[in-house]
Amino acid sequence: MFEKETYDLLIVDDIAENIKVLANILTHSNYNVRKALSGKVALRSIKSSPPDLILLDIKMPEMDGYQVCQILKEDPETKSIPIIFISALNEVFDKVRAFQMGAVDYITKPFQIEEVIARINNQLTIQKQKKLLQQEIEKRKETEEILYQSRALLASILNTSLDGIVALQAVRKPLSTHIDDFRCLVVNPVFAKIINRHRDDLVGKLVGKKIMSKIDPNLFSKLVDVVDNGGVLAEDICFKQNNQSRWYHFIATKLGDGFSVTIRDITRRKKMELQLESLAKIDALTAIANRRQFDEIIAHEWQRHQRQQQPLTLIIADVDNFKAYNDNYGHPQGDECLYQIAQGISRSVKRAGELVARYGGEEFAIILPNTSPQKAINLAKLIQKNIKELQIIHEYSPTNEVITLSLGIVTMIPSLNSGYERMINIADKALYQAKNSGKNKIVIAKPELM
Structure with a gap:
């Protein structure tokens, strides 16, 4: 904290x-x-x-x-x-x-x-x-600057560095210029520990292929390219160490007819990145996807369904008479009501790839990949049923004694002539019709709205 x-x-x-x-x-x-x-x-x-x-x-x-x-x-x-x-x-x-x-x-x-x-x-x-x-x-960049210093400076810090460091030289085939393997010149204890080998088993030995394949199967060919063409190879790599997956930042720099490598454990930073990404995409009040994640997913699904020419369905749901509920029961209870509804909708939507998000205020959006209008209607009815069964009392509602939902549905096969924004507008119009026709209704967009 x-x-x-x-x-x-x-x-x-x-x-x-x-x-x-x-x-x-x-x-x-x-x-x-x-x-x-x-x-x-x-x-x-x-x-x-x-x-x-x-x-x-x-x-x-x-x-x-x-x-x-x-x-x-x-x-x-x-x-x-x-x-x-x-x-x-x-x-x-x-x-x-x-x-x-x-x-x-x-x-x-x-x-x-x-x-x-x-x-x-x-x-x-x-x-x-x-x-x-x-x-x-x-902090990581400060350590990486060491890589551009001389081999003598590299050798002097080998045994005190907190990062894993190794230098290897190319071994080429006698009748060609192709690199056949790499010979280990120097290696520090940290690097040896990461790959679970003793330093004496590495220094002076042809171990390039074995070491790099242990870290990443494609790493050897990438390092050959660094030596032959110059430049720097920098990647975040995940591999198992003592039966646990850990993340390392791997940097290789051309050094004569070979390369030097520094490798740092960034597992903690990676976990922080994942936590940050998760926090940025979750609505704090309802604990479901927020508007930012909704925008990312619907844009992605629109493009995917456009390529595959498959139906994409969007449902926008609105809590009926929520202002009256909030005004009379108070904001804390209104927040709890929204949380229960969000969780109720989430429990109704079970297929992989489907997304439930808080769209804004008391509105929720459900993205349904490869879904027909009839399946969407069936799901909308299930959502209404499950929300009604929550029995959230609303004695100030002119339409029902418990909290209910109105839902607008649209199903489209995305085309190159329009974007997902049009789909959102159509679903919003269908929701508007549901609200105006007495609430606690389901309206699927008619052809004239398309």
Whole structure:
């Protein structure tokens, strides 16, 4: 766990009352809050003292939030500052555009302060892990600079280096210039331990093929290319050591008619990268995929189904009368309601390759590869049934005594003439019809919507 820190936040909104309300709440949550009533004022403030995170409204006079975001992302000094849009605009187009401009998140007004704080904490955690990861990378680069020093310097640090180091010389066939193997010139204890060999069994021996095939079956041919053509080979390689898989960063540099190698254990960094990647793609409130992961997966599936000419189905679900639930039962119970619904939908969707994501607010999206309209309808009915069986009481709902869902469905065979954004718009229109026809309904997109 990280030590508690005070982070510097900048709220940009042309309505002073909006800023005041949000600033008061965030200040009590141990944030240092700065304020800007216009895009121009915000840019000057950011240039003078970059904040840790920016909460940015979209609709502002003179310069809107999109323009402010674009300027910040084009400046190398500010492009890494995370930007969360907080806006009353709730159209899919506005949200898609926000993420295209480089925003890390999008919160629709009226917002839930618990959700805002959760999303802020999530992004600040990601930023801190990135800094830690960068520090680790910078430390590695400092060690890698040693490779460009002379062989004499390499020999002097062999026995004290924390990295595995080895130098090998090419052994060529007598009647040709082809490399047949590599002879080990020097090797340090760390490298010998990594490959589970004793130094005396390596130095002076033709062990290039044996050593490299133990690390990676394709490594020998790559090292032949380094020796013959020069350059540097740098790869992250995973192989088993004492029945455990470990990650190593492997760098080979041409050295005379051979090469030198440094190898560092980066298992810890790799685990951190995987944790960071996982954290960046999970919605903090519902513990399912977030909008970022949804955008990546639907773009990938659209292209794959376009190549294969197979049907791709998208379902967008919305919690019926959720505002009334949230207003009357309170935000904490509203958050718990969204969590239970997310988990209920996830339990309904079981095929490999299918994705359930929080699309935004009380909306959820389900991506169904190679799925026909009828199968999608059957799944939608199952989802409605499972959510109803949760028996989440909603005495303030004008349509049902428990929480229910409305769902919009679209099935398309992707073509070169359109993108996945069109599919999202069609599913959204079908959902709109389901909501307007009495809620707790399933609407599959009609041909005229296509």
